[in-house]
Amino acid sequence: MIGLKKRTAKLVCAALAVCMVLSLCACGKGDGTKDSAKNDPNHMELEEYELDYEKAEIKKDTDDRDALVLTMKFTNNSDKEASYMWSISEYAFQNGIGLESTSIFEDMEKYTMATDSQFTKIQKGKTIEICTAFVLNDSKSDVEIKFSPLLGEKESKIVIDLATLTRKDI
Numbered sequence: 527m528i529g530l531k532k533r534t535a536k537l538v539c540a541a542l543a544v545c546m547v548l549s550l551c552a553c554g555k556g557d558g559t560k561d562s563a564k565n566d567p568n569h570m571e572l573e574e575y576e577l578d579y580e581k582a583e584i585k586k587d588t589d590d591r592d593a594l595v596l597t598m599k600f601t602n603n604s605d606k607e608a609s610y611m612w613s614i615s616e617y618a619f620q621n622g623i624g625l626e627s628t629s630i631f632e633d634m635e636k637y638t639m640a641t642d643s644q645f646t647k648i649q650k651g652k653t654i655e656i657c658t659a660f661v662l663n664d665s666k667s668d669v670e671i672k673f674s675p676l677l678g679e680k681e682s683k684i685v686i687d688l689a690t691l692t693r694k695d696i
Contacts (some may be wrong), residue, residue, distance in 0.1 A: 530602075537578070540597070540668060541606075546558045547665045548573050556566065562677050566578075567684070568580075568684070570673055570682035570684075571680070571682070572614065572673060572674060572675045572678065572680050572681075572682060573637055573678040573680050574602070574603050574604035574608075574613075574675065574678075575600065575601060575602060575603060575608070575613055575673045575675060575681075576599075576600075576601040576603065576653075577598050577600060577601075577614070577673055577682070578598060578599040578601075579596065579598050579684050580597045580598055580599060580655070581597045582594060582595065582596050582597070582686050582691055583595050583597075583691060583692060583693070583694045584587070584662070584665070584688065584691050584692070584693045584694070585630050585640075585659070585693070585694050586629060586630075586672050587628040587629060587659065587661060588628070588629050588630070589628075591661050591662070592627070592661070592662045592665055593630060593659045593660060593662060594625075594659065594660050594662055594669055594686060594691075595640060595657055595658070595659045596657065596658050596659070596671065596686075597655060597656075597657050598616070598655070598656055598657075598658070599653050599654070599655055599656075600613075600653065600654055600655075601651075601652070601653040602648050602649065602650055602651070602652055602653075603650065603651065604650060605650060606650070607647045607648065607649055607650075608633060608648065609643075609644065609645055609646055609647045609648070610643070610644045610646075610654075611644040612676060613673050613675065613676055614659060614673055614674070614675065614676060615632055615673070615675070615676050616671060616672070616673050617671070617672045618660040618669055618670070618671045618672075619665065619669070619670045619671075619672075620662065620663045620664065620668070620669050620670075621664075621667050623663060625660040625661055625662065625663065625669065626660065626661045627658070627659065627661075628659045628660060628661045629641060629659065630657070630659045636692070640657040641656075641657050641658060641659060642661065643655060643656045643657065644656050644657075644658065662688070663691050665688060666688060666689065667688065668685050668686060668687050668688065669685070669686045669688065670683055670684075670685050670686075671683060671684055671685075671686070
């Protein structure tokens with residue numbers, strides 16, 4: 527009887543050891559692939575598209591108003607050519623009030639806008655840098671920006687703390 531108890535105890539200990547090893551293997555940090563990108567708060571998967579928030583700045587818009595300018599990477603994972611403008615819906619709020627989209631000059635002499643890249647079509651699997659801009663209601667309150675596919679359901683959001691941003695005037 528004692529031999530059976532020892533054998534059972536050894537089997538239970540071995541099974542527990544195997545479970546512990548397997549659970550430790552599952553706790554890895556990730557290797558920089560999509561699995562670890564899913565845990566990145568700056569990475570948003572929107573059905574057939576991906577957005578990666580890179581930075582935000584406060585600039586003057588074409589009407590000399592303070593504007594929040596976001597720079598992001600837009601990736602097209604759909605089977606068709608796509609542009610950010612015709613693929614993603616975006617809404618910004620400050621203190622629960624919707625913010626107006628705006629235009630920011632990138633080069634006054636050439637009349638190029640920071641938001642021009644939103645119209646650039648890209649093929650499946652390609653990524654481009656885009657900018658989007660919103661007129662600020664005040665210079666202190668956080669801004670919440672919601673993104674969703676133009677014809678989809680999934681929604682992601684980021685919150686920008688204006689106190690952490692730099693002002694960049696042209």
